[in-house]
Amino acid sequence: MENKFTIPASGFLDLLPDAICVVDIDGRFVYVSTAFERIFGYAPNEVIGKPMIDLVHPDDRAETLAIADDIMAGNARINVENRYLRKDGEVVHIMWSARWSVDEQVRIAVARDITARKKAETLRSALYAISEAAHVASGLPDLFERMHGVIGTLLPAENVSIALHDTERQTLDFAYHIDQYGQPAELLRTSAERLYADIVSSRQPLLACTEENAPLPPELQAVGNRLSLCWLAAPLTTQSGVIGALFLRSYADGVHYTEHDKELVRFVSTQIATAVERKQLFARLQHASQYDPLTDLPNRGLLFDRLRTALARARRQQEMMAVLYLDLDRFKEVNDTYGHTAGDQLLKEVAQRLQQCVRESDTVARVGGDEFVILIESMQQAEYAAVIADKIHAAFHQPVQLESHRLHIVPSIGVAHYPQHGENEQSLLDHADAAMYEQKQTRKQAAPTPHR
Structure with a gap:
């Protein structure tokens, strides 16, 4: 079909900040104003x-073509x-905005660059999403997965x-790692x-890329020229310093990251760093409220929580469980003879030995002084x-070596079984405590005195 459109003389149209575009019936440009070059x-x-x-x-091409057909059918489109x-x-x-000129057989459109506005909207949405993720994420792994989704927008x-x-x-520990080729973090x-x-050192993001058929930058050569095309790295910086880094990678068939x-x-990365620090x-x-600061064992509060949960499970599944109450004979003499520092070292060693005696599913807790409780679940x-x-x-037959001192430690242990000796937390603990005290009294005179 013959194109009747007459190209306008340059003048006031070229003064407009928006681009004027004219497209013929075949979808080809027949005119663009001067602003077109600035925008596109x-x-x-x-x-x-x-x-x-x-x-x-x-x-966006399929949708754009559908809109173009609608315009050519006589329906002007705005914004x-x-x-x-x-x-x-x-x-x-x-x-x-565009409309179809029947006489001229062309689409006439006015195009405005709204990139800055869209970026600002996207950043605001990202900021909100990061803030929301920091509040609802159950832990760092969940937080990082949510952050990955935000970055992808x-x-x-x-x-x-x-x-x-x-x-x-x-060391630099990979807390989150996703790779489209399944490359492990250690390889990178x-x-x-x-x-x-x-x-x-710079506290700034770093872009390290290679052009096609060019050698990789030295910092990327460790992973080979075949896959690594572009790395974009940014420090996770807080008021206390750099706590880690965000790494984005592109491979040979992927995007080439830019300065933008x-x-x-x-x-x-700034928002992620703040969220990570808060988490x-x-x-x-939370750890300080639930664990003993000296031995890093669960404290009394966490023990009761686990005991309550274990009892509910035992009732529901009709399982056996037990509680062991333990303390160290003549522990006070260790503190009095060698000092509290030695006593603390002894308690740490006791905690380690107790953990080696039980399954991972069992709980060893320090409930005060030299007293420990062991919760044994799902007994066959x-x-x-x-x-x-x-x-x-x-x-504890093996002496505990504390610097130049060899201490012979003897624990007293009381046992309570569920449901024979109690059906709630306190009754089980009371029975085990009483059994431990009875054993201690029985063997009190036989317990050796700590010596060098």
Whole structure:
């Protein structure tokens, strides 16, 4: 069909900040105003005669073509939003209005660049999502999975790793790792550690990429040129310093990250760092409220919680369980003779030996002073509790070495079985405590005095 459209003379249309675009019945550009180059990166002579749809983002093309058909059917469209690809490969968000000219047989559209607005909206949504994740996540693994989802709304994130710095061991530990090719985190450790050293010193995100057929940057050569194309790393920085790093990777068939992506990652990493720090603080406070600070065993409060849960399970499944109450004969003499530091070291050693005598599913708790309680669940035979008690006695036949002192420790142990000796927490503990005290009195004179 003959195109009747007459190209307007340059003038006031080229003064408009929005781009004026005219597309013929075949979907090819026949005119664009000067603003088109500023928005899309293409000079007018580069697009005239080219299909309009080629500039549309691949994910938006089907919908855009459907809207174009509707416009050509005589229905003007106002404030349509979709994505285009600039000449430099960047995504640009466009809001446009268009109508069909029957006389001219062309679509006439006005296109406005709303990329800045869309980015601001996306960042606000991301900030809200991160804040929400920090409050509802059950722990760090759950938090990191939610953060990965947020990152994916801002930029390509098929390969994401979050590493936290262990200050005691001075190591970088991968707390979260997703890789589209299933590469383990350890394979990437050397590259990650080199990038981490750079971002810690600069406190800035780092983009390390290679061009096609060019050698990799030195920090990426450890994982090979075949897969690694681009790494984007950002420090997780809090007021107390850098606590870890966020790593995004792209492979040879993936996206090539840009300087703009660095700014997005800078924003996200700051929010993630704050969320991680809060989660870690909460975890430390929760741990401090439930565990003995000296031995790191469950304290009395956590023991009661576990005992209550174990009793409910035993009633429901009609299982046997037992409680062992233990203290150390003449422990006070250790403190009086060698000092409280030696006493503390002894309690730590006792805690370790007790844990070695039970299953992982059982609980060893310190309930005060030199008193410990062992909760044994899901026993197949009632005699199993006595087996554990004998195992504990055998464990303490070996003297405890504290610096130059060799201490012979003898525990007294009382046992209570459910349901024979009680059907609630306190009754079981009281029975086991009484049995322990009776054993202690019986053998009190036979217990050896601690000596060098």
